[in-house]
Amino acid sequence: MANHLVVAIDGPAGAGKSTVAKLVAARLGFAYIDTGAMYRAVALVAIRAGALGDKAAIEKIAADINISFRPEGEINRVFIEDGEITGDIRTAQVSAQASFVSSLPGVRAAMLVKQRALGMAGSVVMDGRDVGTCIFPAAQVKVFLTADSLERARRRYVELVAGGQTAELKELQKEMDARDKADSERAIAPLKKAGDAVEIDSSRLSIGQTVDLIVALAKAKGKTGESVL
Numbered sequence: 001m002a003n004h005l006v007v008a009i010d011g012p013a014g015a016g017k018s019t020v021a022k023l024v025a026a027r028l029g030f031a032y033i034d035t036g037a038m039y040r041a042v043a044l045v046a047i048r049a050g051a052l053g054d055k056a057a058i059e060k061i062a063a064d065i066n067i068s069f070r071p072e073g074e075i076n077r078v079f080i081e082d083g084e085i086t087g088d089i090r091t092a093q094v095s096a097q098a099s100f101v102s103s104l105p106g107v108r109a110a111m112l113v114k115q116r117a118l119g120m121a122g123s124v125v126m127d128g129r130d131v132g133t134c135i136f137p138a139a140q141v142k143v144f145l146t147a148d149s150l151e152r153a154r155r156r157y158v159e160l161v162a163g164g165q166t167a168e169l170k171e172l173q174k175e176m177d178a179r180d181k182a183d184s185e186r187a188i189a190p191l192k193k194a195g196d197a198v199e200i201d202s203s204r205l206s207i208g209q210t211v212d213l214i215v216a217l218a219k220a221k222g223k224t225g226e227s228v229l
């Protein structure tokens with residue numbers, strides 16, 4: 001394999017990016033960076049600080065925030081200086097606010113710097129919305145992972161119910177569609193397939209099949225010895 005490989009996995013909410021990205025990273029022995037969790041962390045701190053109406057304050061939170069990941073088996077634990085936020089960043093309120101804070105130019109600029117630094121530290125699998133288009137436009141492997149809207153909502157529903165939360169499938173589908181629309185239509189770094197990304201529709205693929213496809217793409221690219229740097 002090349003010395004340093006970046007595997008970028010972008011796509012809409014609920015397409016299975018984080019589940020798949022985590023497994024691809026484990027198979028390849030790469031670090032896994034969940035860029036969505038970083039926007040969620042900014043949103044959570046802004047909510048806790050009562051700063052949601054103040055764009056400058058949110059941008060300052062993004063510049064100052066120190067986010068770290070500690071993978072433990074199936075769980076990718078997320079920390080800020082105040083402590084662990086793994087569960088706190090998965091509420092519906094944080095999902096909606098993460099989409100909002102991610103549209104602020106200062107927040108995106110701050111996250112870009114942090115995400116590039118994380119990706120420079122070694123080979124990574126990074127998932128999000130703009131990894132292949134903006135963060136690492138020269139990533140050797142780019143995947144745009146999709147699934148149809150109802151299937152994505154159904155997966156999120158199963159996840160929430162398994163975690164002991166209550167949910168309504170149609171309501172979830174509406175929330176996710178609204179978030180994808182906002183993420184796709186924002187001015188800076190919108191959710192968009194990179195021209196050179198491989199699109200994988202996972203609606204009728206198992207997690208294992210999707211992981212196998214991406215690992216094969218990474219192994220094929222790794223042999224060319226291209227570097228992302």
Ligand code: DC
Pocket residue numbers: 013014035036037039040095098099102127128129130131179183
């Ligand atoms: O992947 P997720 O649902 O955890 O992401 C939360 C929000 O963060 C999502 O609505 C859009 C935003 N996001 C982004 O703008 N750019 C990224 N690279 C990752 C997430």
